[in-house]
Each structure stands twice: as C-alpha cells, then as structure tokens.
Amino acid sequence: MNNKLNILLSGIDQIRENHVYKQEDHKKENVRIDKILDALSSFTDCVRYLNTRRSAGALLNLDSEASVQDALFLMIRPWIIDLVPENPTDKIANRFSIKDFLSKSCHLVIEVKYIRDKEHGKTIVQELNDDIETYRYHHYCDDLIFFIYDPDGLIPDAGAVQRHIASSRAYDEKVLKCHLIIKP
DSSP states (O other): OHHHHHHHHHHHHHHHHHOOOOGGGOOGGGSOHHHHHHHHHTHHHHHHHHHTOSSSOOOOOOOSHHHHHHHHHHHHTTTOTTOEEEEEOOOBTTBOOEEEEEETTTTEEEEEEEOOSHHHHHHHHHHHHHHHHHHTTOTTOSEEEEEEEOTTOOOTTHHHHHHHHSSEEEETTEEEEEEEEEEO
C-alpha cells in the first residue's frame, strides 16, 4: 500500500520540477490563512477517509513526522501553488533550520511536529518557541502555522500550549502571526 503512496508522491515531485512558478501569477490575497487553517483542521477526517475506504487504495501510516508532512502536502498543495517542502532557512546563530513548508506568495511557513514520546510532549513548547525565534524576521513569513500530530495524546495540557503559541507577536516593525493546530 505504501508503494502506491510513494508512486503518487514521486508523481507530484515530477510535476513540481516541471512547473515554472511565476511570482506575479500568485498574489498573497489568493489564499486566505483561515482557509488553510480550515483545511489543516480537517486532517483527521481526510486520513480516516483514506484509511477506511472500501477500495484497496492508499493507506496512510502516520508513524513519523515525514509521513505527516507527506499527507499535509497532498492536502494543501492544490490551493497553494508555490508550496515548497523542506526549505532551509538562512544561517542564524551558526545554525540552519529546515522549514517544512514555505509559500512565498502567501508569506507563510508551516512547521509540522510529530509527538513521538511522553518527554517530547512535555518539551514541545520549547521547540515551538525556538522555531518562532528562527522565523520572526524571515522575509516570507508573516504567518507561521504549527501543525502538531499527537496520536497518543502525550501533550499534557494542549489548551495551555494553544494559548501560549497562537498569537501575534511584534518584532520591531514586523508582525508574526502564529497559529497552532493539534490533531490526535
């Protein structure tokens, strides 16, 4: 079953390589952030649909951050034409980080997290705060969306994480709007 998913993903990669993106074709207003958040909020329903179909189609085995990234890419790529996966940031404080997804036209970065164990669930806030520091001055990041897949409910207080992360932050003349979606 995963072979079919790999074939589908390689086909998308081939289309992406052959597609010439023109910045002027896509304005920031084309995709509203609330629509992207709505699509991401339906993640569990989409995965459930694929995994319970009557046909022998692709099943999603979401057992790693990479597999969650693949599923999200398939969900939102049709609406965000210039969505680029695995895009390195500029060097900051002698280190690079990798943006999971970047859309220059939407001025948007999506960071995907997979809660792998109880300790990671307890320390996820620090990881998110580090990411916020990384992206706060990024030229193409006005909206930073964190998508956390927590299949075993290992985040002790998801509501507190939501209240802490989901807000706008002002840095000099730059405003960074942070959004958070946590799905089991």
